[in-house]
Amino acid sequence: MRSVGAGSGTLNPDEAVRGPNSPSPTSEFILLWRNSEKPLAPFNLTPFAISLNNLPEDTLQPYLPPTDCRLRPDQRAFELGRYEHANTLKTHQEEFQRAMRKAREEGRMPPHRPRWFSAETDGDTGERVWFPLHNGDNIAYWEEREKAYKQGGKDAWPDVDRIFIGDKP
Numbered sequence: 305m306r307s308v309g310a311g312s313g314t315l316n317p318d319e320a321v322r323g324p325n326s327p328s329p330t331s332e333f334i335l336l337w338r339n340s341e342k343p344l345a346p347f348n349l350t351p352f353a354i355s356l357n358n359l360p361e362d363t364l365q366p367y368l369p370p371t372d373c374r375l376r377p378d379q380r381a382f383e384l385g386r387y388e389h390a391n392t393l394k395t396h397q398e399e400f401q402r403a404m405r406k407a408r409e410e411g412r413m414p415p416h417r418p419r420w421f422s423a424e425t426d427g428d429t430g431e432r433v434w435f436p437l438h439n440g441d442n443i444a445y446w447e448e449r450e451k452a453y454k455q456g457g458k459d460a461w462p463d464v465d466r467i468f469i470g471d472k473p
Contacts, residue, residue: 357383366457367449369464371419377471396469404467419464420445 359365359374368375378393407413420443421434437444452460 354383367452367460369448369452369461370466370468371464376468378469393469393471396471400469401467404465420448 357374357379359368359380365375373379376397378390378397381387381390381393404413408415418434420437422437423432423434425431426433439447448461
């Protein structure tokens with residue numbers, strides 16, 4: 305038996321109780337949590353969740369590598385509520401990725417090599433774990449991102465493959 309609230313009453317969830325107008329005992333239920341009202345946004349996303357993918361063109365976008373998922377046009381179109389266009393872009397994106405994979409398999413492109421991470425086997429679990437690559441004491445991705453910032457974002461990622469189609473959301 306535990307106290308409820310600020311010390312008044314007891315919490316006995318398995319004990320049957322008789323309500324004021326109830327002829328027979330019923331189980332006691334206490335409301336522990338109530339869901340808040342959801343915003344009118346896709347998938348009931350909160351304003352914070354929506355802001356995570358927001359990418360103003362004049363602030364962060366010039367400094368991101370072309371592999372950043374926030375640059376994926378079909379995803380952005382979907383977030384903007386342009387569902388039909390998003391489906392069309394997704395189809396084009398998948399065709400582009402299949403063509404790239406085929407070119408790699410046929411030797412027309414070099415094999416894929418992760419740019420900023422290396423896969424290692426965890427000694428305890430035996431599972432594959434991805435670790436960030438380092439240049440000395442610095443994490444390689446953040447070092448390149450700093451260079452992109454210093455260059456003003458122009459041609460800052462010359463050795464990074466384009467993985468998304470170029471269409472606009």
